[in-house]
Every structure is written in structure tokens, then in C-alpha cells.
Amino acid sequence: MYLLYYSPGACSLAAHILLEELAQPFKLELRSALKGIGTQTPEYLSINPKGRVPALLCLDSPIGEEAGVLTELPAILAYLALEEKTGRFIPGTPGELGRCLEWLNWLSGTVHSLSYGQVWRPQRFVDDENLFPAIVEKGRRNVMDNYRFIEQHIVEAQGPSVLRGYNVVHPVLLVFWIWGKWIDLDMNKSFPAWHRLVQSVIERPAVQRALATEGIDLKLFD
Missing domain, CATH: 1.20.1050.10 (Glutathione S-transferase Yfyf (Class Pi); Chain A, domain 2)
Structure with a gap:
């Protein structure tokens, strides 16, 4: 189960789309200053000190050897696509x-x-x-x-x-x-x-x- 921190229409939309494509169980947590729940709150900064979205958390096991969220959109997309192991969404060579x-x-x-x-x-x-x-x-x-x-x-x-x-x-x-x-x-x-x-x-x-x-x-x- 994944948890994606996102903001509507932000670059996190790409990670949201890929999670939908993979049909993986996931939850969303909104982070948007326009909605009054921004990325600069002490609570969110304790999760992601970079204070940005997207951030991805695997609720079942760590991503790699480090605990905590995975940040940066290219890293999140590559991780999700490679983790699926079918090669449907990322080239294999x-x-x-x-x-x-x-x-x-x-x-x-x-x-x-x-x-x-x-x-x-x-x-x-x-x-x-x-x-x-x-x-x-x-x-x-x-x-x-x-x-x-x-x-x-x-x-x-x-x-x-x-x-x-x-x-x-x-x-x-x-x-x-x-x-x-x-x-x-x-x-x-x-x-x-x-x-x-x-x-x-x-x-x-x-x-x-x-x-x-x-x-x-x-x-x-x-």
C-alpha cells in the first residue's frame, strides 16, 4: 500500500496517474496551500523536509534501505515503474x-x-x-x-x-x-x-x- 502526498494539478499528478495505471492499492493525502493544507507546516516538514510534493511512502516496507518518503518526481516514477517488473511503463534496455x-x-x-x-x-x-x-x-x-x-x-x-x-x-x-x-x-x-x-x-x-x-x-x- 502506497501513500502519495499530492497537490491537485501539480507535478504529483504524474505520480498519481502512474499509481492508477499500476492498479496498486494506494491512498492520497492532500497538500495544497490553496486548500489551507500546505507543504510548509511543521507536521509535513517532519515527513518531507524539502517541503514539496510529490512524496511517496510505502506503508508495507521501506523503499530501498532507507525509511521515510521517497521524493523527486523522476525518482518516484522510475521506482514505481521498475517495482512493477513488467516493463509496461519504463524501457528495459x-x-x-x-x-x-x-x-x-x-x-x-x-x-x-x-x-x-x-x-x-x-x-x-x-x-x-x-x-x-x-x-x-x-x-x-x-x-x-x-x-x-x-x-x-x-x-x-x-x-x-x-x-x-x-x-x-x-x-x-x-x-x-x-x-x-x-x-x-x-x-x-x-x-x-x-x-x-x-x-x-x-x-x-x-x-x-x-x-x-x-x-x-x-x-x-x-
């Missing part, structure tokens, strides 16, 4: 696995932490509030550059590619597509190949269950 981890780490480190960090958390980059608007604007430009890169690689994924089929990368791409909508980007028109990919992803029952639980309306994807 070293080369393909390397490409998969390459995407997960770039999406997490560059697109999320850097670009969206600038858009939504400029205070993480500078203390001077007068500089916040410039940081936010630079973040939006970085997001657009990142999204053009994603679109190009989806278009070019005709041969062997981690972006073909369905694996742990696709729920993360879904999250960033949603975030693009949330910052008022025209995701359908500007990134048509990505939009088509997302349409195929949201047809999956596991994805629909996770979206419904987190209150994300399928009309967002029209």
Missing part, C-alpha cells in the same frame, strides 16, 4: 532507459524548477521585489522555448523514440500541457502535435480517474 531518464530530468529540472519557478516563484531567484516582473517575463520566454523543443521532438518522434507509445514520460508531458493552459498559452494552436499526443493520453481510463479525483475537467483539453 540501458539505452532506452537512459533516454527516458533524460526526458524526466530535463522536464523536472529545467521546465519545472527553472522556467515555471521563474513564472510562479520569482522570489526563489531574487530578493528584490522590483525585479519580480522581469523574472516572470523571462520565465515565460523560457517556457515557450522549452515548449517549442517538446513540440519539435514530438513531431520528429517517427522512428524509435521514448515519446512514442506510452510510458512514464507521458503523464509528465500531460502536466506541463495543463500548466501551459493555466498560464494562458494557446496549447492547441501553438503546439498541435503535443495536443494530439495529450488527446491520446487522456483517453486512458487511469488518466481520467486521476484527473477526476484532482478536479481537472476534461473540457480543459477541448
